[in-house]
Amino acid sequence: MEPRESDLDPRQIDMEIDRGERPNRALTITRRTFINKAILAGTAAGAASVGWFPTINTIDLAFGQQAAFKFAWLSDTHLYPKSVNTRFVEKTVRAVQEIKAMSPPADFLIFGGDLAQLGDPVELALGADILKELTIKKVFIPGEHDWYLDLGAKWEQTFGKSPWTFDHKGVRFIGLNTVGQVPDYWSAKKMTPKERMGHMATLDGSVAGPWAGVGEPQRRWLDQTVSNWPKSQPVVVFTHTPLYEYYPPWNFWTRDWREVNEILKPFSNVTNIHGHTHQVLYNEVGKMRSIGMLATSWPWPYAPEGVPALTKAMIRADPGDHFDGVGWSRLSVAAGKVENEYVMFGRKAVFADAEVDSGTGDNGNQILSPRIADRMYPY
Amino acid sequence: MNAKRRLLIALAASVVGLLFVVLGTGRLLAPPTALAHKEKHTLDQLNAFQEVFMEQVKIGDLLFHGDGATEKRMNVTLSKTGMACAMCHPFASDTHPHEFPKFQEQINKFSTLRDMINWCIEKPNEGVKIDPDSDAMKALEVYIYWSNRGSRLATGTH
Numbered sequence: 001m002e003p004r005e006s007d008l009d010p011r012q013i014d015m016e017i018d019r020g021e022r023p024n025r026a027l028t029i030t031r032r033t034f035i036n037k038a039i040l041a042g043t044a045a046g047a048a049s050v051g052w053f054p055t056i057n058t059i060d061l062a063f064g065q066q067a068a069f070k071f072a073w074l075s076d077t078h079l080y081p082k083s084v085n086t087r088f089v090e091k092t093v094r095a096v097q098e099i100k101a102m103s104p105p106a107d108f109l110i111f112g113g114d115l116a117q118l119g120d121p122v123e124l125a126l127g128a129d130i131l132k133e134l135t136i137k138k139v140f141i142p143g144e145h146d147w148y149l150d151l152g153a154k155w156e157q158t159f160g161k162s163p164w165t166f167d168h169k170g171v172r173f174i175g176l177n178t179v180g181q182v183p184d185y186w187s188a189k190k191m192t193p194k195e196r197m198g199h200m201a202t203l204d205g206s207v208a209g210p211w212a213g214v215g216e217p218q219r220r221w222l223d224q225t226v227s228n229w230p231k232s233q234p235v236v237v238f239t240h241t242p243l244y245e246y247y248p249p250w251n252f253w254t255r256d257w258r259e260v261n262e263i264l265k266p267f268s269n270v271t272n273i274h275g276h277t278h279q280v281l282y283n284e285v286g287k288m289r290s291i292g293m294l295a296t297s298w299p300w301p302y303a304p305e306g307v308p309a310l311t312k313a314m315i316r317a318d319p320g321d322h323f324d325g326v327g328w329s330r331l332s333v334a335a336g337k338v339e340n341e342y343v344m345f346g347r348k349a350v351f352a353d354a355e356v357d358s359g360t361g362d363n364g365n366q367i368l369s370p371r372i373a374d375r376m377y378p379y
Numbered sequence: 380m381n382a383k384r385r386l387l388i389a390l391a392a393s394v395v396g397l398l399f400v401v402l403g404t405g406r407l408l409a410p411p412t413a414l415a416h417k418e419k420h421t422l423d424q425l426n427a428f429q430e431v432f433m434e435q436v437k438i439g440d441l442l443f444h445g446d447g448a449t450e451k452r453m454n455v456t457l458s459k460t461g462m463a464c465a466m467c468h469p470f471a472s473d474t475h476p477h478e479f480p481k482f483q484e485q486i487n488k489f490s491t492l493r494d495m496i497n498w499c500i501e502k503p504n505e506g507v508k509i510d511p512d513s514d515a516m517k518a519l520e521v522y523i524y525w526s527n528r529g530s531r532l533a534t535g536t537h
Contacts, residue, residue: 366528
């Protein structure tokens with residue numbers, strides 16, 4: 001006998017209806033719901049007589065209802081040494097103070113990469129020093145700006161290795177490294193570490209190529225990591241670059257995003273949260289939602305070929321105010337759903353209603369031109 | 380006609396002929412001047428124009444991406460924050476050269492692209508404004524235009 005719709009977990013039905021999907025009628029009654037129904041049936045007579053029935057929710061008791069919680073995302077601080085530039089320091093300090101002031105405190109901070117601008121140990125130490133103010137749990141994933149001076153040595157020594165995973169209040173959190181698997185573009189040209197880092201640090205550069213990727217060993221790790229996780233339980237994957245193809249010339253993508261999405265496909269509640277793009281972004285790939293985070297340093301323009309259709313674009317930044325168009329994010333998880341709140345410095349309105357405010361309709365017919373000066377010898 | 384007259388005519392003709400030869404040769408040996416469609420352009424000439432153009436685009440590319448050596452050579456300081464134009468404008472995107480001249484709200488006056496370039500150098504980049512007619516300004520301008528070629532002219536658009 002096929003289970004009736006009422007036999008299914010009501011929260012799962014809600015989540016699936018939100019996604020425009022019909023509940024899967026092939027789902028059989030689970031042991032959990034059988035036990036719950038048995039308890040309800042058994043106690044119904046007694047409970048009904050004392051009016052307890054409406055107050056018993058054994059599904060919640062059996063499942064162990066997870067309390068809602070908040071966490072904070074901070075990324076793309078692009079710190080220069082203080083002797084060069086203090087504006088990025090000021091903005092990072094402001095974000096840290098605002099995160100510290102969260103009440104109740106955030107359960108943890110995820111730092112999403114690009115702490116340093118040129119991977120300099122001085123920059124990484126400066127970042128570590130600023131973040132020391134936050135005494136909540138902190139987890140880190142690297143950005144390309146952190147990695148390519150010494151191929152991640154100082155980063156891992158200071159902030160730990162990735163990928164990693166932890167479970168927190170019913171959510172499996174995963175941090176992937178999408179920047180450390182760049183095909184070698186420096187050895188044949190005998191580049192110095194600074195030259196290597198310089199090319200990686202240039203978003204519109206032509207030398208480092210389409211570098212963003214997870215790579216096969218990390219994909220195997222991911223597959224194994226999620227293999228024992230219930231398919232309807234929330235999974236949140238933190239990456240520096242988006243887990244889909246937005247704009248490859250600026251590495252606003254992860255080159256093996258299809259393979260990563262195949263691994264995550266069986267899961268009905270996956271959220272990818274990423275940095276690198278320095279702008280408000282939203283996309284969905286199958287059942288995976290992908291939310292782009294702000295930088296604290298500066299905003300990037302939207303890609304010349306347009307934004308994902310699902311993105312509600314931000315009002316473009318005022319170039320005269322370097323505190324504008326940047327910030328951090330306050331994320332909350334309640335009943336398994338991840339909600340994001342952009343905390344844009346000094347701004348009341350984040351989202352644009354018209355193209356004239358977002359700049360996304362600026363010009364669609366230009367001939368896109370990768371730069372030429374960095375492809376001419378000497379590099 | 381007596382012999383003397385014939386000799387004078389021959390001499391005059393020779394001088395005129397010699398003048399034609401000298402002037403004609405001079406024109407051939409002189410570097411190409413701006414013929415401005417008096418004569419058809421050869422492929423070599425068009426390639427030469429393109430080479431000069433792309434050389435300026437390359438210089439503009441270097442300045443736009445904060446190349447210190449090029450800034451020093453051209454005696455300009457485009458930024459004192461360590462930042463470069465390309466950091467907010469990869470591929471010179473979001474520069475909208477096809478919209479200028481227009482009222483530019485950040486400058487609070489009717490502005491050309493060069494006005495905007497100088498505003499960006501001075502304000503967000505905390506650099507030193509450059510001479511609007513300088514080689515550096517023309518190079519920056521040409522890199523921005525080259526990166527946005529194909530754009531539909533939409534002057535006055537915000």
